[in-house]
Amino acid sequence: METTDKVLILKTGKFKENDLWVKFLSASHGVQTAFAFGGSRSRKRFGGCLEVFSQVLFKIESNKSGAYQVLKEGSLMKSYPEIRTNLRKTGLAANCLKFIESAGTEKESSRRVFDLLSETLEVIENSEPDDFFPLFFRAKVAFEQGYNPDFTICSGCGKPLFSAKPVVFDIERGVIVCSECDKGRSGDSVGAGTIRTLAWIQDTGPSNWVTLSLPYEVRQECFSVMDKFMAYHMGLVWEDSGYRKI
Ligand SMILES: [Zn+2]
Structure with a gap:
């Protein structure tokens, strides 16, 4: 056929x-x-x-x-001639490709992931995204594949998570709880800026991420919490040379 x-x-x-x-x-x-x-x-x-x-x-x-x-x-x-010849851009784009290669895609989400990767390459080709750009891409792939926590509402009391207080990201259950509802259960305490950033990534695309300037701690926290989340749910861990399916 x-x-x-x-x-x-x-x-x-x-x-x-x-x-x-x-x-x-x-x-x-x-x-x-x-x-x-x-x-x-x-x-x-x-x-x-x-x-x-x-x-x-x-x-x-x-x-x-x-x-x-x-x-x-x-x-x-x-x-993408720029991506092919500019080493820095090659590195950023290769990082995104490796992630897709290791993560694979569900049939239902392949069109969305394809469009996302294609838009991401377009942005890398035509602008100068910083080194954290592939992180946003990876998080967005997870969200598109259905690993999509609600970062705006406490899963305990249902109240919006608008305050500046830290919240708890329960990696295993993929939910966020506010500080009042957290009764010392296992979970990672994360800053309000981090969950707001992740919620924003859910709602936007690669062309929006280029202009984002985030405090270093927020980036680091997004990076560490999302990598844990993806390791747990998608079985992917980052190693020096790329991703490994566990
Ligand atoms: Zn709550």
């Missing part, structure tokens, strides 16, 4: 002299792997399409049993 799919290339590798495997994020099917026979030399069928970060429209064929997919040809829809 042959289908056409819009994808973003995450990773490629050789498995024979001229043949490649390609890992990509499909807008309709999430993270997939397929083979491109003759991929490393066929300019006619794959010109510029098999580079990491490229956005491509692929013709894809599944074998009879559906066990593997073969890329028949591709047309390049968009590439």
Whole structure:
């Protein structure tokens, strides 16, 4: 069966002299792997399409049993020259790609995650986001995949969390409780600025995050609390070289 799919290339590798495997994020099917026979030399069928970060429209064929997919040809829809040549931008974009590669996607959220990644690459290409940008991206991916705590209301008493007092983030249950409702249960105490920032990320997109200037402590706290949350719920831990599924 042959289908056409819009994808973003995450990773490629050789498995024979001229043949490649390609890992990509499909807008309709999430993270997939397929083979491109003759991929490393066929300019006619794959010109510029098999580079990491490229956005491509692929013709894809599944074998009879559906066990593997073969890329028949591709047309390049968009590439990101700045991301490819500016080392700092390459690093930021690669961090986002690695996260998607490790996290995978649910079928229902693949379109939203695809749009999010595509918008994120656009922002990295055209502006100068700071080093925390990939953190916001990762948090947003978690939210889009349904790991989406309500940061605005106390799960105990139902009151809005508007005060400046610290609150408690119950990582395991994925809920926030106010200081009055917290009865010494296990949870991480987090500042009001942190949950407000996370609520804001839920409501906005990558183009909004570039102009955000946050106090260092708030960034650090967002980073540490969201990484714990994602490790617990999505089974992902950050290690020096990338993410590892646990
Ligand atoms: Zn409460």
